[in-house]
Amino acid sequence: MKEITSMSAIAISEKIRNRELSVEEVVKAQLETIKKREPLYNCYITIMEKEAFEQAKSVQRKIDSGEFTDSPLAGVPVAIKDNICTGGVRTTCASKMLENFIPNYDATVIDRLRDAGAILIGKVNLDEFAMGGTTKTSYFGITRNPWNPEHTPGGSSGGSSAAVASEEAFLSLGSDTGGSIRQPAAYCGIVGMKPTYGTVSRYGLIPLASSLDQIGPLTRNVSDCAAALEVISGYDPKDSTSFNINKYSYRNSLKSDVKGMKIGVPKIYLEESLNDDIRSCFMKALKTFEDMGAIIEIFDMDEIRCSVQAYYVIACAEASSNLSRYDGILYGFMAEGYEGLDELYKKSRGEGFGYEVKRRIILGAHMLISDNYETYYNKARKIRNIISRAYAKAFEKYDVLLSPESLNTAPRLDDDNSQKKKEFRSEILNASVNLAGIPAMSIPCGTDKKGMPIGLQLIGNKFDEASILRAAYSFEQTKPYMRPSAIEDNLER
């Protein structure tokens, strides 16, 4: 038998339901893998060993009494990005500010995972407050890429992607504000989806930018992705921005058939300074779709040219407000030795937040002051509307849009420029999707010369996750999941 932790989520869950494996065996195997590989990769901030075994017992009981017959995640260990609230388990946002913050409630997605019998195995690393694309801004140390530990796993859901690729979790939840699920998924050679805004409840997700954030799954294949999305999605009365539409059976869209599917490729994406390997890999992917019977068309969509600028204004503005509550009063880090309220605020926030967080708070606050409101925030909102309309227009014509997921493969951890210039440009491929609130996913489509994985981005119309899942699933049949060959070897280096 294949190593337990190398199997896909739905495969392991089937084995559990067929009583080939007990939930406890799976949890034990998972924790063993974590303990073995964690010293190198550092995916986790908190490992929920005790809770996982307790859950295993109760889930096993329910399975034994005939429950969870159609629950694709029953008994499956899942890693949770550490900006999603878990009642009774600390939720740090990878920040000193929340190092000891223990929420008194569960996020809705956590409720849904529990209800589906999934096992919460731990809380994984991220860029501090999800600000960044490398997971290097975490207060809890860097996370390494399982394909090559000298490289970043991406970010901000870097712990989520590395945990799934290093088999320290069967799947994970991440959050995506401007590519934070898709980019690390691409860097780690796995599948990552950002659903339509409003599909998955944000209740309990510690916000970065409320109008852009969306929780989504990171998995090793498209079927796991569909299964996880099915579990976590659906209307939540506790989130006013969640959509009240019927729960969708995403697993039904897993059909290998793209015959006649109209696929658009925005020209602007090809004009970016794509790395040569990525460009050729992307062209090959287009060819694959064509060979399967899809119709590919390159078209103009210049409206999204300013998406990165608009994205930064909105994301920083909302973040500056969302992060104001960390003032050292009710919870979180409280500085010592202050005189008066102002100093308490200044010291707590000054010492509790890292550089990147402070940079964005200052930028965001600056853009929101009344003299600047029209110049920045309101203009960004207008650009956002233009982008949304451009996508809506494109989807009148196309079923799915394709682009490379990033301009480069995962940079080396010591590459300081990776964060600044390139990340900014890479976000052009991602951020416009969040601004438009539409769904997109990244799936592996090859590797570069150095053997680092390359991601392919599939973008869908609002609430049409079905089309991108179908396209992704079809493509996956031609290119099955590749395990990072060196996961074990890395440990010996």
Place this chain on the structure above:
Amino acid sequence: MNSYETIIGLEVHVELSTASKVFCGCSTRFGEKPNTNCCPVCMGIPGALPVLNKKVVEYAVSTGLALNCTITKECMFDRKNYFYPDLPKAYQISQRYSPIARNGSIVINTNKGEKAIGINEIHIEEDAGKLIHDADNNITLVDYNRSGVPLIEIVSEPDMRSSEEVLAYLDKLRMIIRYLGVSDCKMQEGSMRVDINLSVRKAGAKVLGTRTEIKNLNSLRAIARAIEGESKRQIDILESGGSIIQETRRWDDSANESQRLRSKEEAQDYRYFPEPDLAPLAVSDEMIDRLRLLLPEFREERIERYQKEYGLSYYDATVLTSSKKIADIFEEATRLCNMPKEVSNWLMVEGMRILKEKEIDPWDMCLTPNRLSDLILMIEQGKINRTQAKEVFEKAFLEDIDPKAYIEKHGLGMISDLDTIIMTARRVIDENPQSVSDFKRGKTKAFGYLVGQTMKAMQGRADPKAVNEVLQNLLK
């Protein structure tokens, strides 16, 4: 000295009396143990999200309609960002860019006659928590029970010119809101809070002077004094050649003066922007029409009806409707005992006297319609005399007591037992031989004296008719 005109506009915060808070299901009850009516949402725990209480929107729309406003059909909420320990999210969800209602007006009455005061806007927002300073231990504690209690802020146009007009405006506003039943508007409990914007200009000038904002006004009296005080302060500055600085001032009622809180330059930039956690709020025509139909009968309409339906004078109808609570008691008690004049008299004479003497808000009176009706019926049936009824009325007005039970318990009812009356009358006759002989000599006045003495001996609790008969029989 030049003559000056004072220009006043008000910002009035009114706590809505919904059962639950504006963005979560926590109770809004006042006076509970600190931090018991709270949840992740109203305590600003990371990740918790607001969900709008529909009742709050209805209350705000109803208020807008009652104040003759235009209702905004596409509404948004905005964040007002500032740091303070009583504000757990470090922003208040409010409405900056599209308030729920705009452009209204109400008519006030002063001894100068009627005047329309414009309403600039009404917006919905959430209240903050409360800081409790413990001076002994030099610590400050936060109670989040009030955090998230719904508020509406009613912003008037700068249409008022004197403290009389301001008080008339507040009185009218409070009356309308209480008739609507959307708030109890108690200043002392903070469910109605008033900030004043005030400037002065030379009589006849067209341009408005620089204004100041005055906060910390805890009573109507403080408001009146603050207006006088601030007008005078501004006029004195102008008269001595100075100029007014735009600033926020804090009224110190005990010192009878205002102190500078912060200048315009020090004022915070609240960095307003649309609240991304709430979907835009659509107020439908159906909802507006429905709420318009549900608007209660206001004072003016009741005054007219009371005159027609109960034959009351204009004056009586005006007094009875000065508070919805009293008007409601009047109507219901009348329905129960069918004696509108009696009910009206009790409320007008005794009721108003107690309110004035005890300085209480009609909202806080305890009297219920059936208790008043019971009391009136007992008088009518001769079970209690008026003097004692007054005592019982006052008791039932101020405390939660049942007149019937109270009268029985305290032996206040009429003595209808004939033997008791005869015994008392005999004693009076024995004690007043002079009067008896006077009476027998034909002095009718002496008989009246004996009746009076008997009544007095029975603390007025006997029926004078019965006393009359008994005495006549005994003296035959």
